[in-house]
Amino acid sequence: MNTNPIFIVGNVHSGTTLLRRILGAHATVYEVGGETQLFHYLPLHRRCYPNLEDEKTLRAYITYVAKVGKTHYGFVHNWPQDKPAPLAEFSLDESQIDGMMIEAKGITNHGEVIKVVMDYIARSAGKDRWMDKTPGHLLCIDQIIKDIPEAQFVELVRDPRDILSSKRSRSSAEWMQRRLKIVPNIQKYIRFQTGYDPVWDSLTWKSAIRIGTQAQQKHQGQVMRVRYEDLVTEPEQVVTAVCGFLDLPFSAEMLDVGWTNNTTQIHSKKGSGIGTSAIGKGM
Template sequence: MTTESFRPIFVLGCPRSGTTLLQQMLHSHRRIAFPSETRFVHTSYEARHGFGDLERAENRRALAEWITGGRDTKFKVLELDAADVIEEIVHGPPTLGSALAAVFRAYARRHGKPRWGDKRPSYFRRVPMLQRMFPDAQFVHLVRDGRDAVSSLMGMPWFKGDIYAAALTWREAVDIGTNLAARLGPRTFHELRYEDLVAEPEDTLMKLCAFIGEEYDPEMTRAYEHARRTVPSTRKWHLRTHEAVNTRRVGAWRDRLEGWEADLVGHVLNSRLLHHGYSLSEGSRPAAAHLARFHRLAAHRWRTRHTQAVRDRLAEAREPNPVASRLAGPVPVA
C-alpha cells in the first residue's frame, strides 16, 4: 500500500470510449467503490452560490437535501439512506467538496471499501473544477479510436449532435488529455487506450493499479458479473458491459460510417489518431463544404469555452466559502 492509496479517482474521456466498462472494472476491485454516473457533482458546483454560507448548518442541510432529492441528480442509484447522508453532510466540514465527498464515502462504506471514485465522460472538461474540490484526486483518461468513438456516439439515442459535433468532441477530449498529462504529471494523470484494455485487460489493469497505488485484483477482469446485476437492460448502449471483454467492436467504424463521414473524421482527426497509436486508412479528401462546417463549429466552441472560463473566474471570486474537501484518508469500514 502506498501513501496515495486513498486519493479519489475520476474516470473521464470522450463519450462512447468505454468509460462505463472501466468504471465497472474499478468497482470490482476489492478496495474501490465506483458508482455509475450520479450527475450531482458538476451540477452542485454550478449551483453552489445558491446555498449561501455553508458555515451555517441550515445551508448545509439545504445543500444536502438538494443533492439527495434534486430533480437533476441521480442520488438514488447509490441506494443510500437519504436521511443518514443529509445528517452526515450537516455535521461535516462546511465546504462543497466535503459534502460531495461525504456522499461518496457513504457509498464506499456501504460496500465495505476504503476508497471511492466517480465517472463521467464529460469530466474531461471539468478537471479544474474537480481539482478545486478534491486537490488530491487522480485522473484516468480513457482514449478510444476516434473513428469508433464517433460512429458509436452517432448511434446513441441521447446524442443530439451530428458527425461534426461528434468528431469535435473526440478531438477536444484528446487535446485536453494531452495538456493534462503535461500539466499534472504521471502521479496524478494516467491515460490508457480502450483497445489495449479489451485486448490485454490484465496487463492494462496492472498498469492502472500501479498508477492509483493499489495491488492488482483479478476480479477486475470479471466486471461483467457485477454489470449484469447493476447495469439495467433498458440501457441498451451499455449491454456490452454484460459480456466478458472482447475486441469485437474494435474497428466497427468501417461498417458504421458512410464513406464521406469516414473521410471527414479521418481527415480532421488524423494527427491525433497517429499520436495515440492508431493507423490511418486511405480515403478521399473531404468536400470543402464539410470541412468548412467542421471548422465553423470548432471556432464557435472555442469562443464558448473562453467565455465560460471568464464566467468561472468571476464565480470563484464570489464564493462565500472554500470549496476544497476536508475529508481525506481511508473510508472507515467495518
Template sequence: MNSAIEHFLLTSKLTQRFYQVPASDLNSNDTSPFFIIGSGRSGNTLLRRLLNNHSQLYIPPETYVLGRIIGHYIRHPSLTWQELVFLTLSNFQFDEEFSTFHLPSLNKLAIELKTLPQDKQSLAMILNSFYKFYQSHHKLQGKRWGDKTPYNTFHLDRIMGVFPTAQFIHIVRNPYDATSSYLKSGIYNKFEDAAERWFQSVELSCQFGRKYPLQYIEINYNVLVTSPELTLRKICEFLQVSFEDNMLKAPPTLLGDVEEHSHHANVMQDINTQHIGKGLKSLSSDQIKYIQSKVNSSKYSSITNFS
C-alpha cells in the same frame, strides 16, 4: 468564468479567506478519489466495471452535478456550512439520474453533516460523505471511491481545486470508433456534434495531463480490450493498489445506470475486440476526411497517439 481563475479561487489562501467554508481539506487522508475522464463511448463504463471488481475500489453510477456544485460554491463565498450542505446534497438528490444510485433520501446524511465541527467542514467533505454514504448503503467492501462521468472532463480544474490529491485515468479510443458509437447509441444525432465532443474531451484531458503528469495516466481502449490484464496492472500500479485476478474473473456486478440505459448494454458482455475499427466501416468517406482534417489541425496539438 475562466477555469484558471476558478482554480485560483479554490486553491489560493488569499481568496479562500473570503469563503465561509473551505473548498478542500488538505489535512484529511480520506478525500483522494480517482476519476475516469475523456470522451464518452471510449470504454469508460467497461473500465468502471473492471475496477469495481477490485476489493479496495468502488465507482458509483454517473452523476452530472459535480461541476455544477463546485461552480455554485465558487460564485457564492458567503454560503454558510448548513446552506452548503443543503445545496450540495439537493443537487444530487433532485438530479434525474439520482434514481440510478438506488439510495434513500439524503436527509439522514444532511443531519449528520450539519453537526460536524468547524475544523471538519469543507466542500470536499460533503462530496466525500455522499460517496461514502453510497458505499455504506450498498455494503461495498472498497474504501476508495472513484467517478466515471465523461462530462466531468469539462470541469477538471474545478475538481482538482476541491480534490488536490485526486488521480485521473484518461481512456482514449480513436475518434472514428467513438464518434460512430455516439451516433449509433443515439446520444448524438448529428455527426459534427459527436466528432466535436470527442475532440474537445480528449484535448481537455491531454492538456490537463500535461499540467499534472504525476496525477494522470493515459489508457488506450484498444490495448485495454486486447491486453486487459496488462492494462489493469498498469492502472493498479498508478492507483497504488495490488492487481487482483478477480478484476477479470468475477461476473459483472450491478452497476445501477448500466441496467437502465440501453447505450450501456454491451458493458455486461465479456471483454472482446469486436468493436475495434467499426467507425471506419460505418462512417462515410466525407466523415472520415472531416475527422482526419481535425486530427491534423494545430488546434488539437495536445492530442496524443490514439491509434
C-alpha cells in the same frame, strides 16, 4: 491504505463504463452506479445552495449530494420535481445525513463538501475510497484538484471513427426513443447528449484529446491516459498498470465483469465483458 478518490473521464463512448465496472469490482472501491455530474454542475450548485454557513442550506446540499452518490445524477433528476423522493429510495436515512453534517461542519466550499459526503458513503459501504465515472469531468480536472488535491484520474481515449459509429447507433436506438416518450421533461437534454453530428462530434473528440493532454502535463502523476483498444486487447496488462497508478492491488477477478453496451442498453452480470468486437466498427 490509499483513500484517494478516483475519477474516470474521457470523451463519451470511449469505454468509461467498462473501466468503471472493472475497477468497481475491486474490494476496496465504492462504485457510484452512474454519472454524478457533481463537478460539471458545480457553478449551478453554488447558485442553488449559496451559503453553506447556513445549517439548513448545508443540510439540503449534503442531502442532494448523498442522493446522487448513492444512485446517480439521472436517477435523482428524473424524479418528479413536485414530489421529492424520500431518503429511503436512496438507501439513506436522517442519521446518516446527521453524520455527514458533523463531518462537514465549518466547510463552506462546495467541492470539499462533495468529498466529505462521498468519503462517508464509501466508509459506510465498507470501502476505502470512492470512484466517480463522469466522462464530462474531463473538463473539470483543474477544479476537482483544487477542491480535492489528492484526486486521481484515468482518462479513456478511443479511435474517433468507432466513437462516431457508436454515437450513430445510440441516437437511433429503440430504447432511446422509448425513453424520450417516457420522460418528456428531459427530451431536450437527452437529444443534446445523444445527438449524432459527425462534424461536431469529431471536433469534440479533438478537443477532448487536447484537454486530456494538457491535464497530463499540468498535473503530472495524477492523470493516466488509457487507450480503449489496449484495454480490450490486453486487459490484464492494462488493468495491472492502472492499478499500479492508483495504488490498488491487482486481482484477476476484476477482469470477470459482465458485458455492457450503453449504446444498446444491453447488460449482463456474467463474465466476458471485455472483448474486441467493438474495435473497427467505424472503419
